[in-house]
Amino acid sequence: MTKNRTEVADIDRSLYDFSYGEEGFERLDAGLTPDIVTEISQRKNEPQWMLDMRLKSLEIYHRMPNPTWGPGIDGLDMDNIVTYVKPNTEQKNDWDSVPDDIKDTFERLGIPEAERSYLAGVGAQYDSELVYHNMQDTAAKMGIVYSGIEEALQEPEWEAIIREKFMTLIPPTDHKFAALHGAVWSGGSFVYVPKGVKLDFPLQSYFRLNAKGAGQFEHTLIVVEDDADLHFIEGCSAPKYNVANLHAGAVELFVGKRAHLRYSTIENWSKNMYNLNTKRARCEEEGEIEWISGSFGSHVGYLYPMSVLAGRKSRSSFTGITFAGTGQNLDTGCKVVLGARDTSATVETKSISKGGGISTFRSSIVATPAAEGSTASVSCQSLMLDDISRSDTIPAMDIRAKDVNIGHEATIGRIGDDKIFYLMSRGISEEEARTMIVNGFANPVSKELPLEYAVEMNNLIKLEMEGAIG
Amino acid sequence: MSTISPADTLLSVRGLTASVDEKTILHGVDLDVAAGETHVIMGPNGAGKSTMGHVIMGDPVYSVNKGSIFFDGQDITNLSCDKRSRAGLFLSFQAPVEIPGVPLSSFLRATLAGRESLEMKGKQFRRRVTELARELNMDTAYLNRELGVGFSGGEKKKVEMLQLLLLQPKLAILDETDSGLDVDALGVVSRGMDAYRKSTDGSLVIITHNTRILEHLEVDRVHVMVNGRIVREDDASLIPWIDANGFDTFEREAAAQLAAERETANDAAPARDAAADAVRAAAAGLGAGMVQSLRATLDASGAADASANASADAR
Numbered sequence: 001m002t003k004n005r006t007e008v009a010d011i012d013r014s015l016y017d018f019s020y021g022e023e024g025f026e027r028l029d030a031g032l033t034p035d036i037v038t039e040i041s042q043r044k045n046e047p048q049w050m051l052d053m054r055l056k057s058l059e060i061y062h063r064m065p066n067p068t069w070g071p072g073i074d075g076l077d078m079d080n081i082v083t084y085v086k087p088n089t090e091q092k093n094d095w096d097s098v099p100d101d102i103k104d105t106f107e108r109l110g111i112p113e114a115e116r117s118y119l120a121g122v123g124a125q126y127d128s129e130l131v132y133h134n135m136q137d138t139a140a141k142m143g144i145v146y147s148g149i150e151e152a153l154q155e156p157e158w159e160a161i162i163r164e165k166f167m168t169l170i171p172p173t174d175h176k177f178a179a180l181h182g183a184v185w186s187g188g189s190f191v192y193v194p195k196g197v198k199l200d201f202p203l204q205s206y207f208r209l210n211a212k213g214a215g216q217f218e219h220t221l222i223v224v225e226d227d228a229d230l231h232f233i234e235g236c237s238a239p240k241y242n243v244a245n246l247h248a249g250a251v252e253l254f255v256g257k258r259a260h261l262r263y264s265t266i267e268n269w270s271k272n273m274y275n276l277n278t279k280r281a282r283c284e285e286e287g288e289i290e291w292i293s294g295s296f297g298s299h300v301g302y303l304y305p306m307s308v309l310a311g312r313k314s315r316s317s318f319t320g321i322t323f324a325g326t327g328q329n330l331d332t333g334c335k336v337v338l339g340a341r342d343t344s345a346t347v348e349t350k351s352i353s354k355g356g357g358i359s360t361f362r363s364s365i366v367a368t369p370a371a372e373g374s375t376a377s378v379s380c381q382s383l384m385l386d387d388i389s390r391s392d393t394i395p396a397m398d399i400r401a402k403d404v405n406i407g408h409e410a411t412i413g414r415i416g417d418d419k420i421f422y423l424m425s426r427g428i429s430e431e432e433a434r435t436m437i438v439n440g441f442a443n444p445v446s447k448e449l450p451l452e453y454a455v456e457m458n459n460l461i462k463l464e465m466e467g468a469i470g
Numbered sequence: 471m472s473t474i475s476p477a478d479t480l481l482s483v484r485g486l487t488a489s490v491d492e493k494t495i496l497h498g499v500d501l502d503v504a505a506g507e508t509h510v511i512m513g514p515n516g517a518g519k520s521t522m523g524h525v526i527m528g529d530p531v532y533s534v535n536k537g538s539i540f541f542d543g544q545d546i547t548n549l550s551c552d553k554r555s556r557a558g559l560f561l562s563f564q565a566p567v568e569i570p571g572v573p574l575s576s577f578l579r580a581t582l583a584g585r586e587s588l589e590m591k592g593k594q595f596r597r598r599v600t601e602l603a604r605e606l607n608m609d610t611a612y613l614n615r616e617l618g619v620g621f622s623g624g625e626k627k628k629v630e631m632l633q634l635l636l637l638q639p640k641l642a643i644l645d646e647t648d649s650g651l652d653v654d655a656l657g658v659v660s661r662g663m664d665a666y667r668k669s670t671d672g673s674l675v676i677i678t679h680n681t682r683i684l685e686h687l688e689v690d691r692v693h694v695m696v697n698g699r700i701v702r703e704d705d706a707s708l709i710p711w712i713d714a715n716g717f718d719t720f721e722r723e724a725a726a727q728l729a730a731e732r733e734t735a736n737d738a739a740p741a742r743d744a745a746a747d748a749v750r751a752a753a754a755g756l757g758a759g760m761v762q763s764l765r766a767t768l769d770a771s772g773a774a775d776a777s778a779n780a781s782a783d784a785r
Binding site: 416417418419421422423424425426427428429430432433436437439440441442443444 | 524527528529530531550551552554555556560561563566567569570571572577580581584585616617633637
């Protein structure tokens with residue numbers, strides 16, 4: 001008995017795939033030269049040290065080879081990447097003065113709603129430039145700085161902090177795309193939470209790619225001082241084009257003594273995107289970093305948020321989910337350096353692969369000689385939705401300290417027919433049943449997200465699950 | 471053999487033959503259930519009772535090789551199980567599954583979606599579900615827990631009964647094969663069945679091998695299944711008889727029947743006749759007046775036993 005196949009190779013992503021004309025937008029020539037990098041820097045009216053850093057990074061970029069250990073990036077043609085597209089608007093604080101087409105884009109992405117619900121500052125990035133930025137009064141009154149990173153560079157007080165921290169967790173020498181980022185970074189967020197200040201609502205930034213062939217190189221720099229507390233949410237969605245697209249952002253998080261930072265993100269890139277993103281956090285004594293990460297979309301992804309536990313009793317927890325569908329090769333995971341006494345880390349990841357998608361989980365736990373008394377536990381659960389998909393787990397552990405406790409467990413499973421039958425016997429269709437089970441599988445991640453983001457993630461899973469019955 | 475006229479029949483199973491992994495489990499089963507009736511399918515372990523429930527519900531694990539299933543005037547033999555549910559059929563599971571990460575209340579909500587007469591607004595839904603949970607003596611905290619995860623047997627049973635009451639099916643098949651062993655589960659099921667009968671005029675098909683679950687229940691018809699065949703149909707008086715005597719008689723009878731069929735296939739006439747005689751004798755011993763014919767039945771089944779041995783020797 002043959003069942004009707006409802007496989008749809010390319011799901012309807014129309015909700016996320018839309019774009020507007022580029023009239024009035026300035027485009028720089030493709031191809032990377034010191035001249036282009038200098039022009040980017042001059043336009044931004046940057047301090048000399050930043051230009052020097054860009055030029056040095058560019059040199060490193062040209063010198064370094066592509067990574068050879070992960071998914072292939074042969075389809076990435078750097079000549080096609082226009083690294084900088086500047087929208088024809090200046091920075092705005094007032095929603096009414098944002099141009100209509102850009103506003104419409106944001107509205108379809110739910111920005112105003114998110115703003116209303118959380119009453120928080122919203123920095124949204126359109127192409128490479130920050131066009132809409134609204135700082136919630138309460139946050140400002142508490143002394144919290146939340147601004148575009150270029151903007152912050154113009155303030156001597158903040159420039160000093162940025163100069164001290166910028167690309168120190170992710171040096172340009174780290175890998176080829178970190179170097180590229182250093183050379184052409186544009187846009188992003190700067191958040192500074194002073195000592196002892198605890199923000200009880202999340203700060204959010206929603207950005208997206210619009211121009212054809214444009215790369216996105218936003219930089220997020222967050223400093224949470226001693227005893228302070230912050231939840232920062234980054235979410236993004238990109239329209240789909242046939243030209244190879246590149247995302248090489250960088251996120252640097254500095255968590256002070258006894259401070260707490262939760263960094264949540266849902267990445268939903270179009271299926272032709274090369275997502276080569278680098279994220280790192282450093283925690284001082286008793287500081288805590290929590291990563292919540294949902295990776296959807298993109299053609300190829302390399303994403304391994306890393307925690308450097310530099311202070312005694314500092315902690316890291318990572319909760320992540322990756323969904324690899326047809327034509328996707330997502331290499332994701334987490335790195336932790338246990339770099340001081342009594343540090344602790346947990347890594348809990350879920351991966352879903354479908355329609356020939358490849359999902360690889362990579363973890364790296366390093367315990368330095370100073371890490372006595374530290375613990376780490378890594379757990380990876382994979383769900384394969386068919387026989388043609390692939391799921392791998394590659395755990396690495398490098399233990400150089402005495403008295404450390406490190407554990408790893410991995411499971412790979414499929415959706416049981418008995419579960420499908422049970423749900424269907426209650427009137428739920430097969431597709432809904434599968435979606436329900438996959439959403440349940442993803443629940444440990446979505447329950448950590450604010451409601452709107454959790455709903456969006458469930459919707460993304462639903463979209464990805466369409467045509468999953470074969 | 472049913473006395474029900476086709477017009478009243480809610481569920482009509484005809485000559486149902488079903489298999490799993492090329493092993494035939496059901497051999498030409500007939501079953502007729504009229505609206506509002508309560509039927510019981512009994513039989514020893516491994517007789518195919520649960521399979522019967524699953525095949526009627528449309529479990530894709532089983533292939534239907536022959537026969538048909540009509541429900542509420544519609545041929546549902548090839549209908550997917552979600553559509554059977556929407557047509558008003560329900561199966562409570564012996565071993566309900568666990569779905570990690572899916573709260574019970576979300577699942578219940580999804581079971582109602584798109585059912586015209588049952589779909590309700592959020593507030594109304596919560597009130598209704600809370601009401602039903604209380605009726606079943608179930609801690610409402612379970613509504614927020616992940617479906618089935620960490621639930622005891624009794625709690626899982628409550629969830630099944632809650633769905634029975636929420637979905638108000640026209641016909642519910644309750645697979646209670648093991649419930650008789652668990653006093654708590656037994657109470658839950660009894661309460662659920664009572665509430666179901668009170669709130670709807672729906673039909674019940676109870677699958678069990680233990681008669682305790684049938685106490686205080688008005689049963690219209692009892693079907694005894696052995697080796698994938700209905701070997702006996704009678705009224706409720708069969709229940710106390712089975713309670714006293716178990717299924718041995720039916721199993722011997724079935725063995726004899728099987729032997730007879732094999733002999734027919736082998737065209738071994740004398741042995742077949744002997745076996746057929748024994749079957750007739752066994753059948754004659756069973757009737758409405760169970761008690762007085764008990765002795766005769768035991769004698770007859772002894773004969774069937776002997777003939778089964780004889781036919782085995784003949785081969």
